[in-house]
Amino acid sequence: MRTIDGIEVEVHKLSFPFTLFAAGMGYKKVYLKDPLRASDRLVRHEMIHVAQGFKLRTYLWWWLKRGYKNSPFEWEAMEWEAEYRGWMNVNKDSWRKYI
């Protein structure tokens, strides 16, 4: 468990091979490479991906089309990751504004 912006979040340890290319993932739950040391910002970032309803095929399609940093899912996560309870601004369709 991890308290973030006053809310208890269930946090899991990210496992190999995902640890090779990600510090965290948000797929139904939050997964972190280093749960104890992860920043609040990273936890929020992954909670935003959970709120986006992460669909692997759609996510990968945009990743391949625009690259990781320019994917609409990442732009949305970066916009809200520093905001208090930033994930509350996100739903399963809101990422489309960043296309």
Ligand SMILES: [Zn+2]
């Ligand atoms: Zn991300």
